[in-house]
Amino acid sequence: MTWLSTLYPWIKAFHVIAVVAWMAGLFYLPRLFVYHAERAERGSALEETFLVMEGKLLRLIMRPAMIAAWLAGLALIAMGALDFGAVWGWAKLGGVVAMTVFHIWLARRARDFAAGTNTLGGRSWRMANEVPTLLLVVIVVAVIVRPF
Template structure:
């Protein structure tokens, strides 16, 4: 069980790193001229980060998390904190999917959002992570 916990935590760290870095790339990509060498470089970086690190890390987080929850019976679903965590993990997965759609828009040169938009959404995954950590560690309800 400790190995599964360790792998769950490591996959979450990788997932969060990707979700926090990808919007920063979008900030700089939004300012790059479409079709420029810089823009094409950002496309490669974004694709590799999203497909090569962030998405596999999300899948691993889900697999190891569900394994912990159901394989070892660690979770009592009668407690409110677990439902809050589950809702936040679903929200984080939704943010992941939304970032994927933004990445595709950049890849197809159809982004219309300014860099300030991406600076703002960069904070969303961390706010969700704060709620998850407090729910799991403090278990306020």
């Protein structure tokens, strides 16, 4: 057993913790956008509150958690934890890449809110709020059930 393999359970635990924190942000930020789009008037104190909440969520929780999840995940891949010979490994990786793209899209939409150029309404943000759930289902089923 190499010294790195002794770290495997710790890296895996760190990966799961980072993913949970990242998912929490991916669930919460679109919900904040729903209320921001529906209730906050441009320049109001409520809008300023939403902008602070959205910015801190992205900078202090979501971005570090995403980076940590990727780093731990790449370490696990280097240790052979992902089977690229099976479809489930590619399904998981595809789901994680899609989550990353969604994260980047949300960050850009936060900039739109800050600039006063958001064009999406509450209904659109409610639908966007379902994306992380769908990706979570794909990823967890791929890894745990391995149906393909």
